[in-house]
Amino acid sequence: MPAQNLPATGGSPAHPPLRLAWTVWGLGAALYLIGFYQRVAPAVMTAELSRAFDLGAAGLGNLSAFYFYSYVAMQVPTGILADRWGPRRLLATGAGVAGVGTLVFALAPGLGWACAGRLLIGGSVAVAFVGMLKLASHWFAPRQFALATGMALFCGIIGAVFAGVPLRLLVATVGWRPVMLASAALTVGVCAALWWVVRDDPAELGYASHAATAGPAGGEPRLGILPGLLAVFRYRNTWLLLLAPGGVVGCVLTFSGLWGIPFLTTHYHMPTTRAAALCSALLVAWAVGGPVLGAASDRWGLRKPLYLLGNVVTLGCWALVVLVPRLPLPALVAALLLAGFASGGMIIGFAFAKESIPSRLAGTVSGVINMGVMTGPMILQPAVGWMLDRAWSGATVDGVRVYGWDAYQTGFSLMLVWAALAVLLVLFTRETSCRQLP
Numbered sequence: 001m002p003a004q005n006l007p008a009t010g011g012s013p014a015h016p017p018l019r020l021a022w023t024v025w026g027l028g029a030a031l032y033l034i035g036f037y038q039r040v041a042p043a044v045m046t047a048e049l050s051r052a053f054d055l056g057a058a059g060l061g062n063l064s065a066f067y068f069y070s071y072v073a074m075q076v077p078t079g080i081l082a083d084r085w086g087p088r089r090l091l092a093t094g095a096g097v098a099g100v101g102t103l104v105f106a107l108a109p110g111l112g113w114a115c116a117g118r119l120l121i122g123g124s125v126a127v128a129f130v131g132m133l134k135l136a137s138h139w140f141a142p143r144q145f146a147l148a149t150g151m152a153l154f155c156g157i158i159g160a161v162f163a164g165v166p167l168r169l170l171v172a173t174v175g176w177r178p179v180m181l182a183s184a185a186l187t188v189g190v191c192a193a194l195w196w197v198v199r200d201d202p203a204e205l206g207y208a209s210h211a212a213t214a215g216p217a218g219g220e221p222r223l224g225i226l227p228g229l230l231a232v233f234r235y236r237n238t239w240l241l242l243l244a245p246g247g248v249v250g251c252v253l254t255f256s257g258l259w260g261i262p263f264l265t266t267h268y269h270m271p272t273t274r275a276a277a278l279c280s281a282l283l284v285a286w287a288v289g290g291p292v293l294g295a296a297s298d299r300w301g302l303r304k305p306l307y308l309l310g311n312v313v314t315l316g317c318w319a320l321v322v323l324v325p326r327l328p329l330p331a332l333v334a335a336l337l338l339a340g341f342a343s344g345g346m347i348i349g350f351a352f353a354k355e356s357i358p359s360r361l362a363g364t365v366s367g368v369i370n371m372g373v374m375t376g377p378m379i380l381q382p383a384v385g386w387m388l389d390r391a392w393s394g395a396t397v398d399g400v401r402v403y404g405w406d407a408y409q410t411g412f413s414l415m416l417v418w419a420a421l422a423v424l425l426v427l428f429t430r431e432t433s434c435r436q437l438p
Contacts, residue, residue, distance in 0.1 A: 016207040021139040024198050025148065028087065028132040029155040030190045031095050035125030037159035037167075037183070038102070039067060039377075040257040040283070044168040044276050047400050048176045053111040056401055057392070061385025064258050066115045068378030070123030075371030078130045080228050080364055086200035087131040094131070095191035097124035099184050106180030126370075129156075133350065133366045137359075138201045138209050142436070147298065149350050150291030157287030160256070164280030165273055228364040237356035237432075238365060240425045242372035245346040247422030248311060250376020251318050251415040252343050255336075256282045258381050259388075263408050267325075268332065278333065282340040289344020294351070297434070303352040304431045310345020311426055313338065315419040322412040325405055346373070355432040380414055387411035 042049060042064040050060055081090050101120025108114035129152060136148040170179045201209050232238050255263075256279040264275035289310070297306050317339035321332065353369045354362050391407035 013208045015141075015210060016139060016202040016205070020205075020207075021202075024139055025132060025135050026155075027190070027194050027198050028091050028128060028135050029152060031091055031098070031125060031187075031194065032128035032132055032152060032156050033159035034095075034098065034183075034187055034190065035121075035128050035159070036156035037163045038098075038121050038125065039163075039253065040160045040279075041163040041167060043256065043258050043261050043279060044164065044272070045171055045176050046258070046262055047398070048171060049114075050400050052176075053114060055111070057385035057388040057403065058382065059111075059385075061258065061382035063111065063115055063118060065378055065382045066118035067122035068374050068381070070119045071126040072371050072374045072378050074123045074126035075130070075367040075374070076229060076364070078127045078367045078370075080367070081127070082130045082134045082367070083228070083360075083362075083364060087134045088194065088198045088200050090127045090134075091131040091198065092191055092195040094124045094127035095187055095194055099187035099191060102180055102184035102187055106177050106184060126374075129370050130366045133354075134362070135198070135200075137354075137362055141210050145351055145354070147291060147295050150294030150344070150347050153290035153344065153347050154287040157283045160283040160287075161280045164276045164283075168273055168276045228361060229368070232357050232361050232365045232368055235357050235437075237353060237429050238368060240429045241349045241353045241356070241369055244307075244311070244422045244425040245349050245369065245373040246376030246379075247415075247418035247420070248314055248343045248346040248376070249373045250380040250418055251314065252282065252286055252340065253377035254380040254384055254415055255279070255412075257377060259384055259408070259411070262403070266402055267405055267408065268329070278336065281333075282336045285337045285340030286343050289341035290347040291344075292341075293345045294347050297348045297351070301434045302431060303348050303355070303434065304426065304429055307345050307348045307352065307429075308423070308426045310342040310348075311419070311423045313342035314345075315416070315423055317342065318412075318419055319416055322409060322416060325409075351434075352429070352432060355434065355436050356430070358437055376418060380418070383414055384411035387414065 042060070046060060049055060049063065053059070053063070055063065078090070098121055101117050101122075101124060103117075104120060105114055105117025108117055132152050133149065136145055136152075140148050167179065199205055203209050260279045260282075261272065261275045264270045264278060265272055268275075270278070293306050293310060297303055300306070317335045320335045321327070321339070327335070350366060350369055353365050357365050388403045388407050388411050389401075391410055392401055392403055395402040395404075
């Protein structure tokens, strides 16, 4: 063990310096940033993708949702693999496959290949969030876990912001395929950095671990997928916290990640770049809300009240946007930004779920909850598109379908139903008071 890692008085090794901890964690965050960028990138390429692959709303929603199909499918295996492999191998492998998937999408000659690329991207970046949580549980003190989780969302939203106005301008300048090729190269670079720098536990570098049991791979008893799942689902909060975040995140990513820009350009007559900027601002508000509400929950020592309040405010704001036609622009902007900020409360659910089960199952329960998170946009994006196509009047502009207000209102009403369900689910959770179940 390196001598410089020992306290001045000798004895037990010191915990890792914060700079090193944030660096290790930050490389995992880089993959999460890329994943979020890929998640919402179709929103600013709807016209280009519709023309390239001859798609209507349902087809476009399905192409975008291929990311979520594999993302959701990977969440439970990802949680198990995080417990068994350790985050370094998991994150580096995910980044490598994501680079290949992005290349396939960029070069896709037809819809089938484009869907395959999105499928590879979603399944591979699915490891990022759980890998980050696993790193946080080893490299940060327990009191910093909710803050680190909120900062994870913040990093992801930075990727979403890049997929807003900057991506729109790049796509308009050089085309969507060259931009995706550059994205593939960047992702491969992140893969190399993850393998070179990240370590599963501070003990590998001679520091003391913050995990309950130190060791390079965490030291927890290893469970197979089925035993791990059966174990976490024995706890009531797992069921409730699995289903609740889908309504919150489903609203945010269905609007900002796909249908918000055509809605705003058609019915509020915004230029595409301004609509993209407003959708990015919604995501930034979400990013700010995550660490703010997560840290407030830590300080308060309670999980349920802030999570519930955030869901209630989110439901009210989306109801205003969906049910009231022709909102004054300041009211529309305020409702979307407040909906985004309040949606950040869903990040509390990860710490809430982690504390509701034994610590040895932390990776598994994180995967389960993240599966619930992504189920929302996975279902809502194509479902809203299907509703739009059913109500389409036949109007087109430059070969792209245009949908009326009634069609959007009907489609977006699906978001409201799930958001209301999220309120009810959190209402029935059992408070942990920020204490880990033994």
